[in-house]
Amino acid sequence: MIYSIHSGQTINLDTIIVKSGISYKLIKKIEINNELVKVTISVARAKTNKEIIKLYNEFIIPQKQ
Numbered sequence: 001m002i003y004s005i006h007s008g009q010t011i012n013l014d015t016i017i018v019k020s021g022i023s024y025k026l027i028k029k030i031e032i033n034n035e036l037v038k039v040t041i042s043v044a045r046a047k048t049n050k051e052i053i054k055l056y057n058e059f060i061i062p063q064k065q
Contacts, residue, residue, distance in 0.1 A: 016046055023047065035061060 013028040023046035031038040041056040 024052070025049070037061070 012030075015026040015028075017024045017026055025044045025046045027040070027042045027044060029038075029040040031040075036059045038059050039056060040054070042051050042054040044051045
């Protein structure tokens with residue numbers, strides 16, 4: 001995520017997790033708009049893409065190094 005923020009790229013990272021025979025999708029999304037970075041992390045059912053829970057949905061201002 002840090003590389004994405006500093007390089008100015010928008011990235012979507014999806015991971016499939018199987019728990020007790022049910023498939024879930026862990027969705028990590030980074031959107032960069034001017035100086036703001038929006039980070040969203042949520043969990044959805046893999047088959048239907050229906051969101052179950054949104055764990056994190058915030059705008060951040062990256063620190064200059």
